[in-house]
Ligand code: SF4
């Protein structure tokens with residue numbers, strides 16, 4: 001089959017690439033402005049020192065580390081969800097996986113750079129190369145994030161190859177880019193076999209890497225002996241939180257781009273409904289972990305731990321803490337467990353609150369433990385400065401810009417997987433169903449059931 | 452190899468803060484303005500902790516001078532990604548300023564919260580600029596610093612002893628805080644040698660260490676006040 | 679751009695990926711040596727090394743395998759514009 005013919009049906013998916021509206025330039029302009037502003041303030045930070053932030057003693061870590069954990073958390077949406085859906089042969093994954101993978105690649109790059117923003121001497125980063133020490137949890141992070149980034153870009157690229165080939169065959173410009181990236185794909189059965197085999201290997205490999213990344217990030221905190229951080233539950237707690245916020249981000253991105261690029265035909269209510277049930281489950285799971293974490297602390301009643309505990313429960317951080325519970329648990333559960341509110345608008349709202357809630361959670365993990373030192377110091381205060389806010393906004397703008405540019409060059413929905421779904425998934429699923437059922441189903445029965 | 456350590460007698464300590472002042476001058480510790488100070492960016496290698504004990508009206512205030520405790524199993528050095536802080540052979544936890552990338556992980560990991568960070572380039576009033584101690588290296592912005600037990604004095608004492616062709620004696624090497632204390636509450640010396648004054652004091656019944664239960668094995672001991 | 683340049687670029691990018699992966703691995707190995715010299719917690723370092731080093735090789739191999747697999751299983755019809 002020729003690329004042009006197969007793709008004709010899915011023209012809507014190429015619209016964002018082949019047609020550039022005014023709004024595209026406006027959006028790019030806005031994001032670039034925000035990024036430039038953030039870069040300008042960052043330059044100021046490099047020149048005069050970290051004093052321009054709100055950090056001090058004892059709260060020596062602030063927004064940069066909070067956002068580092070937050071962004072890396074979001075990056076778990078992608079690859080992990082896409083790998084799990086692929087692995088479990090969920091047919092409804094087809095229009096979702098690509099977006100999930102793109103989120104991962106972009107957000108991971110942003111998150112991974114955050115610790116550099118936080119350095120007092122960023123020019124000395126090469127010391128990590130010459131005399132880094134693997135016994136420091138920071139180095140565990142560097143290694144695992146690099147690995148995850150490498151794996152997830154490959155995992156994004158491989159399923160993209162057939163789509164790039166379609167673009168090449170359509171003659172989309174810049175042609176050389178698509179020729180270069182399509183690696184001579186012609187869709188021959190043997191090529192399919194090679195590609196499928198590799199995707200399968202990667203999809204299994206990428207799951208433990210993703211889990212390890214956020215576990216290791218939690219170890220930055222858990223490996224110290226500080227009250228509120230030194231906890232064995234932190235690894236899984238962070239992973240659950242990461243997937244939770246990741247799904248929320250994915251839902252938002254899906255809803256927004258569905259609107260912008262008119263993909264209603266591909267992303268249907270059912271996709272959102274399924275994903276939001278996943279979100280609901282993660283919300284419950286997250287609450288369970290939070291409950292475990294705080295109950296053990298409270299029952300143990302160790303004085304230093306209790307100081308941090310009450311700082312969160314009824315002290316300075318109480319508003320954030322309770323807002324987090326509302327955003328992460330009460331609102332999503334209320335909206336998503338009810339079939340009537342589990343509609344696009346409700347899902348969008350719940351996803352936003354989850355993102356806010358998860359960001360608050362990261363804040364609540366990082367700051368209170370630092371603000372309440374064990375010895376008799378005054379309680380620390382932390383008020384983020386304009387630089388920190390600007391860099392936060394800049395990070396978000398980089399993400400949106402990156403996503404927009406990706407959508408400009410590559411289809412946001414995997415075209416060939418949709419086509420493959422059309423061509424063979426009904427048969428495949430019928431086949432699978434037959435193998436589940438206790439008694440032999442005849443071909444006719446399936447046909448009858450279908451009509 | 453000696454293992455340097457300190458004993459601070461809380462009974463004789465009056466909380467005057469002379470040690471903290473002497474330390475600041477000795478080690479060229481930056482002086483920050485009042486605004487910065489309010490934010491919590493004061494730099495003190497030797498700090499004066501105030502601990503309140505008991506309930507009102509029966510409160511007892513206790514002043515505890517707190518240098519870096521030079522833990523024998525320091526949580527701070529373990530997490531440093533570039534070995535800019537390490538435990539040296541003589542038990543001193545040292546900082547290498549040109550190596551530090553300023554990640555502040557060691558600050559977060561120190562259970563005693565002793566480390567300070569150079570939020571800006573360190574500055575002094577003009578009159579002091581010329582009086583800086585030439586033995587202590589200046590720090591750039593963006594690195595972590597803390598008490599070093601005046602390690603430069605150890606260097607000097609060793610040179611002196613070598614010049615006089617003898618071994619280091621107890622009392623040759625004394626950090627600035629111990630020297631400055633008007634009531635002689637701070638004793639400093641070698642823990643390895645059982646005959647030194649510090650070794651004797653740290654074995655007395657009054658001796659205790661801060662947050663001993665964490666297993667950091669600090670080498671600064673305190674002596675309880677006697678009623 | 680001529681198909682020759684593009685071919686060259688493709689091979690160059692594969693080479694670049696290997697350079698990247700190998701330098702990461704060499705970096706990890708050098709860190710292991712540093713850890714030994716400084717008497718760091720060597721078990722943590724070795725543990726990371728054992729997992730990370732083959733992992734990066736695996737990622738690069740996967741890409742290389744796909745690249746050469748796709749090249750090999752083309753229909754040999756260089757005149758078609760889809761041949762690259
Ligand atoms: S007191 Fe803190 S800074 Fe000093 S050695 Fe111990 S952990 Fe490190």
Ligand code: SF4
Nearest residue numbers: 531551552554555557
């Ligand atoms: S701030 Fe400097 S000394 Fe402290 S852990 Fe980071 S690099 Fe090491």
